[in-house]
Amino acid sequence: MKATNYTDTIASFPSFHNMIGKSKAIRKVFEIIKKVAFGDAAVFIFGESGVGKELVARSIHDFSERRNHSFVPINCGALPDSLFESELFGYEKGAFTGAFQSKPGLVELASGGTLFLDEICELSQTLQVKLLRMLEENKIRRIGGKAEIPVNVRIVTATNRDVESFLQNGKLREDLYFRINTIQLRVPPLRERRRDIPLLADFFLKQFETKYCRQINGIGAQALQILQDYEWPGNVRELRNVIERTYYLATPPTICHTDLPMNIAKYHIENNRQKWDKLTYKEAKEMVLEKFEKEYLRHHLKKHKWNISRTANICEIDRRTIHRLINKFNLRANHTNGKNTGE
Ligand SMILES: Nc1ncnc2c1ncn2[C@@H]1O[C@H](COP(=O)(O)OP(=O)(O)OP(=O)(O)O)[C@@H](O)[C@H]1O
Ligand SMILES: [Mg+2]
Structure with a gap:
């Protein structure tokens, strides 16, 4: 595996000096x-x-x-x-x-x-x-x-x-x-900048890969959603610890939701139930639909190596919609050798 140093790793993420984030x-x-x-x-x-x-x-x-x-x-x-x-x-x-x-x-x-x-x-x-x-x-x-x-x-x-x-x-x-x-x-x-959670999670994963030379190809959509929903009382430090722990325990190629610590998975289940309590049928349906759109698109973009035209053809969605959804859900390629090549 190609060894990347910390500076290379940081440069491939939206960051400011030594801090990752774009929220x-x-x-x-x-x-x-x-x-x-x-x-x-x-x-x-x-x-x-x-x-x-x-x-x-x-x-x-x-x-x-x-x-x-x-x-x-x-x-x-x-x-x-x-x-x-x-x-x-x-x-x-x-x-x-x-x-x-x-x-x-x-x-x-x-x-x-x-x-x-x-x-x-x-x-x-x-x-x-x-x-x-x-x-x-x-x-x-x-x-x-x-x-x-x-x-x-x-x-x-x-x-x-x-x-x-x-x-x-x-x-x-x-x-x-x-x-x-x-x-x-x-x-x-x-929790006030949830948009940064996938970025930070990916960044820490890259850091551990570089340090321990054990390749995990990214974090599955469902696991990512659970990480994004969690409250993170220990903030970025807690996220880093969770990624490190999960990195060791996960079975390659990707981290999936069953690899996450119990307290985080449990919080997700409880939180979802509470959310449903507060939503109308229409709102709850929209929430589920959004989740589906995101997971479906992630799956196909990954499968077709981020080739937008191919994804559009196979899924029968127009390219503009794909671009709109990529922006809406802040999607991006998970691994460095599978960069978002656009078309
Ligand atoms: N935006 C970020 N990008 C990358 N790593 C981050 C970011 N924010 C925090 N970290 C990492 O999270 C961990 C905690 O950060 P730091 O020690 O600066 O927090 P702190 O606010 O000083 O915490 P404490 O109040 O406990 O002293 C460190 O490993 C740090 O590198
Ligand atoms: Mg400190």
Whole structure:
């Protein structure tokens, strides 16, 4: 099998830098990234867990004038206060037991570049004050040091918490929040951009194929529909995990609906029943018809290697209708060697 690298894989998908997607919601995010990348305004990224906040932060850095310097991510929730401070600001030799030599902190290492403070709401009150001081003065002092070292970093922060309630109960200081919140960027949950689900699923599948060299030719129409209907509480991360797990367990050539994890299949059955409860006979019939149109067309396009004229002849549908349905259902060829050749 031809080995493709990550960059090749990404290039064959609608994407922005390192992010896959073409839904309206994600394109809006791409637009904001492009606008805010230039300049030094502090960006505050919020959104549910697994939506891609760190990817957004990296894209902002990579599109900024700071791209030739470091992007330094720090997880504010991962370290106890004492360690966090020495990690962030560094220390001088002898500052504490075990400080055998001086060490610059992450802020110094990020100088000229971007400091990404992830999970900002987890930062303790004491550290919030210290961080704010650094941001206001653009200087740091290493633990045990006397000299004030000037720093030049762009601050990008992120959280998956409900910021309003953290502000209300005083867990996040308002003065710090105002300082880091010049530009707000919301990354929408995956269920608000369902159009990206087939793309992302295909993309992850390609990544696993490249990594593990076991070829699966794509995801069957029914499985794809189930993935698109699911709510994805864990967002893109959950989708990636599901594709990885399914990739291992599926029997080639394609992933079909029976290969999907139980919780997702179960959700689909429940959800369908609930949908029928709310629909009139006419609406329910239209829904089923649409599903049929999509599955029928996918099947024939795949069978005839995306030759539109042949598909039109055999199915006795005119080509314009086929093009209209391809656009309507956002269909595309599943494998790289079977590209959508159009005619
Ligand atoms: N648009 C996208 N295209 C490709 N991969 C994506 C996209 N969005 C997210 N991912 C992938 O999903 C996973 C989760 O993304 P990321 O770590 O950026 O999320 P997060 O919002 O920071 O999550 P958390 O709140 O848990 O920290 C990563 O493996 C990332 O590469
Ligand atoms: Mg994150």
